[in-house]
Amino acid sequence: MRAEPKGKSMDSPIMPLLAQILEVQRLFRDKVIEELPLPARKARINNYILECERILFSPRLFREIGVRLATLLASHNPGTDFLPLISNLEDSILEALAVTVQDCLEPDLVLAMEIAVNELRLQKLCPLDPQVLAGFFLAALVPFYTAFAQQQMLDLADWQRGWCPVCGQYPVNGYNRPVDGRRILGCWMCETEWTYSRMVCPVCSSSRQDGQLLLTLVGDCQRRIQVCDDCGYYLKITDCTQASAGCDLQLENAATVFLDILAQRKGYRPASHPHIYDETVK
Numbered sequence: 545m546r547a548e549p550k551g552k553s554m555d556s557p558i559m560p561l562l563a564q565i566l567e568v569q570r571l572f573r574d575k576v577i578e579e580l581p582l583p584a585r586k587a588r589i590n591n592y593i594l595e596c597e598r599i600l601f602s603p604r605l606f607r608e609i610g611v612r613l614a615t616l617l618a619s620h621n622p623g624t625d626f627l628p629l630i631s632n633l634e635d636s637i638l639e640a641l642a643v644t645v646q647d648c649l650e651p652d653l654v655l656a657m658e659i660a661v662n663e664l665r666l667q668k669l670c671p672l673d674p675q676v677l678a679g680f681f682l683a684a685l686v687p688f689y690t691a692f693a694q695q696q697m698l699d700l701a702d703w704q705r706g707w708c709p710v711c712g713q714y715p716v717n718g719y720n721r722p723v724d725g726r727r728i729l730g731c732w733m734c735e736t737e738w739t740y741s742r743m744v745c746p747v748c749s750s751s752r753q754d755g756q757l758l759l760t761l762v763g764d765c766q767r768r769i770q771v772c773d774d775c776g777y778y779l780k781i782t783d784c785t786q787a788s789a790g791c792d793l794q795l796e797n798a799a800t801v802f803l804d805i806l807a808q809r810k811g812y813r814p815a816s817h818p819h820i821y822d823e824t825v826k
């Protein structure tokens with residue numbers, strides 16, 4: 545199955561900003577690991593680890609991350625200034641935000657953050673759209689999740705589920721790794737990666753032989769969209785079988801926004817957020 549548009553795929557115009565945000569998040573992931581060490585242990589994973597545990601959190605580090613991200617965002621879009629807000633929020637509010645997100649019954653972290661912002665009435669303190677504000681807070685929370693995930697040192701050889709074993713989010717993209725071509729899926733939130741069958745949909749577990757369709761772009765033989773005809777969700781897949789290593793899934797996600805536009809124009813929905821569209825998942 546081939547899809548428009550024709551021609552070479554181009555890098556997303558927002559790629560430089562997303563790459564810069566990722567750089568700040570990874571810098572702070574390492575800071576979090578350094579400042580909030582987590583004792584080594586063997587976590588038993590039932591549904592996912594953070595279903596019954598919490599990340600280690602520091603309001604001071606959260607504010608520092610927020611200030612860095614706010615400065616970055618304001619330099620790209622002067623109308624988006626979170627600096628006064630993040631600089632003035634007290635530690636107790638930031639603690640409450642982190643706890644409310646994690647204790648929320650809503651498993652999708654995008655929705656959980658929107659609910660938390662609303663519950664704590666943070667939108668009253670900021671003239672910007674509450675969804676944009678929630679997106680900003682979620683971006684500042686990412687390093688605590690990636691640090692937590694990295695500190696788990698998990699052996700995921702037996703993990704056979706479509707969602708992230710650490711934070712429970714569904715993947716937005718993956719790659720076929722070199723040597724054996726097995727499919728690696730990645731968590732958009734905590735960056736955990738795990739192997740998952742190429743022929744099975746991570747959202748609805750359908751393995752119907754002709755249910756998994758591939759959309760490819762003319763001129764780009766390495767990237768494709770895998771859509772599930774049974775549930776209507778899609779994944780973005782990068783073929784790394786001929787490469788020397790797998791790819792950085794966060795950067796690849798940012799570089800392939802055009803694939804999201806294409807898939808969504810065709811009526812498919814990103815596998816990363818099934819709870820936003822479908823309350824019956826899981």
Ligand SMILES: [Zn+2]
Nearest residue numbers: 708711731734
């Ligand atoms: Zn995760």
Ligand SMILES: [Zn+2]
Nearest residue numbers: 745748772775
């Ligand atoms: Zn499906």
